[in-house]
Amino acid sequence: MSVLRVSVRRGDVWQAFEVPRHESQTVLDVVTHIQRHLDPTLAYRYACRVGMCGSCAMTVNGAPRWTCRTHVDKVAKEGRLEISPLRNLPVIRDLVADMREFFDKWARAKGQFKGERKRSDDCARVSPDSEKRIFADASIECIGCAVCYSACDVVAWNPEYLGPAALNRAWTLLNDERDTQQAARLRAVAGDAGCLSCHTHMSCTDRCPKALSPTAGIAGLKRATLKAALRGDL
């Protein structure tokens, strides 16, 4: 049976393991094998194993990925894998990134929906053909996995930058006609840490496992903040 040589980042050191190869083996299978058979102290995170939750995201041979959706055959180079936690986030332990900062930035970008209707009110009717609805539909499927955030060089240079996921979320809600905090949201994303810091590198869009385009959303935010500034609303 052939063997995969795996280096796993644990704090400041890389630990080497040899893992048997299998057909259709995913990177998450490899990490699970290490933890179950070679070193039970290895910490990592996953939940669904079918590409729905995003919690298994790690850096694999230099790129952020959902490990449960990444086949070893596609990423192993000469039978070798390097696995480390997501970049741009603090590490709790081994392969487990601390997501607090990531979700704090969602909150800073006004990423929570706030409507004004009550349970007793009729449902809001938003036309599927409206421009805003089309924009919102294109960006709403984000599941907060932080792959894009980990891929973004601007986050690496400027830790205050809100990053692609929070800005994509702000764009989604800016296009939600029912939301009531649009002026505050525009102010939140217009500052130095907001959409104007994006260099349009596209790494977030290239890497998003849901095929979303935070870059397009950020471009929309740039247009919206510029219009608001011209109106004197910022």
Ligand code: SF4
């Ligand atoms: S935009 Fe894509 S990569 Fe970024 S957090 Fe959402 S689902 Fe993950």
Ligand code: SF4
């Ligand atoms: S397009 Fe903007 S947010 Fe996306 S990776 Fe590049 S700099 Fe970061």
Ligand code: FES
């Ligand atoms: S474990 Fe849920 S997406 Fe990988």
